[in-house]
Amino acid sequence: DAKTTQPPSMDCAEGRAANLPCNHSTISGNEYVYWYRQIHSQGPQYIIHGLKNNETNEMASLIITEDRKSSTLILPHATLRDTAVYYCIVRPYTGGFKTIFGAGTRLFVKA
Amino acid sequence: SAVISQKPSRDICQRGTSLTIQCQVDSQVTMMFWYRQQPGQSLTLIATANQGSEATYESGFVIDKFPISRPNLTFSTLTVSNMSPEDSSIYLCSVLAGNQETQYFGPGTRLLVL
Numbered sequence: 001d002a003k004t005t006q007p008p009s010m011d012c013a014e015g016r017a018a019n020l021p022c023n024h025s026t027i028s029g030n031e032y033v034y035w036y037r038q039i040h041s042q043g044p045q046y047i048i049h050g051l052k053n054n055e056t057n058e059m060a061s062l063i064i065t066e067d068r069k070s071s072t073l074i075l076p077h078a079t080l081r082d083t084a085v086y087y088c089i090v091r092p093y094t095g096g097f098k099t100i101f102g103a104g105t106r107l108f109v110k111a
Numbered sequence: 112s113a114v115i116s117q118k119p120s121r122d123i124c125q126r127g128t129s130l131t132i133q134c135q136v137d138s139q140v141t142m143m144f145w146y147r148q149q150p151g152q153s154l155t156l157i158a159t160a161n162q163g164s165e166a167t168y169e170s171g172f173v174i175d176k177f178p179i180s181r182p183n184l185t186f187s188t189l190t191v192s193n194m195s196p197e198d199s200s201i202y203l204c205s206v207l208a209g210n211q212e213t214q215y216f217g218p219g220t221r222l223l224v225l
Contacts, residue, residue: 034213034214036216041219041221042218042219043115043203043205043216043217043218043219044154044203044216045216046112046213046214046215049212049213085153087153093212098144098156098159098214099144099156099205099214100156101146101153101154101155102153103153104153
């Protein structure tokens with residue numbers, strides 16, 4: 001079973017920041033938080049991952065709470081092309097562990 | 112990162128037939144995975160395919176229905192056998208890359224069984 005809980009859907013206005021929450025209260029010490037997204041009719045796309053520090057890349061920022069029980073993915077300036085299903089996943093960083101998907105959050109970016 | 116291609120990209124098949132899906136990666140990878148995504152649903156892991164060993168299947172999936180081959184470190188096939196309309200799904204190939212840190216996905220194969 002997936003170890004994360006996400007809202008089923010969210011709306012965001014184009015050009016505004018999209019903040020997608022994720023709860024992972026049973027996360028283990030060796031598990032990282034990964035985010036993927038799936039745009040309609042495409043394979044999932046890796047976005048970002050982190051352990052306990054905040055992370056930023058060209059696509060998004062990841063904020064992880066100090067107790068690591070929740071996190072937020074931030075798309076700083078959402079565009080219509082960011083409309084997708086966003087998946088929050090926890091799994092160990094290395095060792096060849098498989099990725100188990102939950103239901104994800106369907107983000108609608110509106111003009 | 113890893114670039115993954117799948118063939119065919121889509122197909123329409125008759126029930127009772129079988130379809131073999133190919134997955135090609137642009138670099139050598141140890142671990143490959145096959146997922147299924149039924150209409151409107153999330154991804155479900157079918158099996159893990161490591162080169163040189165038998166595939167490991169998840170609960171609810173069996174080798175007779177979904178035989179997998181992994182002849183080398185850049186290629187794998189998944190066969191959907193004796194198909195029924197319930198097998199209509201997107202089938203996705205995935206690999207672990209970057210020192211097994213991150214999982215990457217192919218574009219998927221869209222299968223419709225009539």
